[in-house]
Amino acid sequence: MKFPGGGNMQAMMKQAQQMQQRLQEEIAAIRVEASAGGGMVTVKMDGQKHCTGVVIDPEAAGDAEMLSDMVMAAFNEAVRKVEDETQKKTAGMLGGMGLPPGLF
Template identity: 45%
Template sequence: MAKKGFPGGMGNMNNMMKQVQKMQADMQKMQGELEEKEIEATSGGGAVKVIANGKKNIVSIKINPEVVDEDDVEMLEDLVLAAVNEALRSAEAMVSDEMSKITGGMNLPKGLF
């Protein structure tokens, strides 16, 4: 008759729980470190520079004064929007890369962290 329960017995279950607890601790540590990491993105050949952190917050926006034209505010708005979106995409990629180091490539659902 086959044994019911967890394959490998309780020892295997305990090892799995230890691994999960270590992964959780590593993720918490990494999330704190990500807040300190920054990603820079530019648009318009460097006319607009946006810096975002690993928490996906915009830290700063720098605009080259030479591109400020009061008659073409719309272009400046487009440059800022492009740089912000690129910074956020880069921050998301950085977070995903860092998480995959901890999770070992497990396909965990997006938004879990």
């Protein structure tokens, strides 16, 4: 099927699939680290928001409630960082397609 201006729908769909696959690969490669409590708790996370590591300063282990709060804060910050990185990669890729910002 030809579109006005000579565009080929099948070629466009193939290009979109390739870009989507590349984007998924780039998101999978994201690695972030977030800390709380002045570095007493550090959470590492990948692009799929899977926790890949937690480091807890032994001094933080004495107060369970405070430790819980710091782990939660570090985890939430790591999720925010993954979302920011994902958004940047998506915007960069969609910008290369000439699509208007905010379309996706």
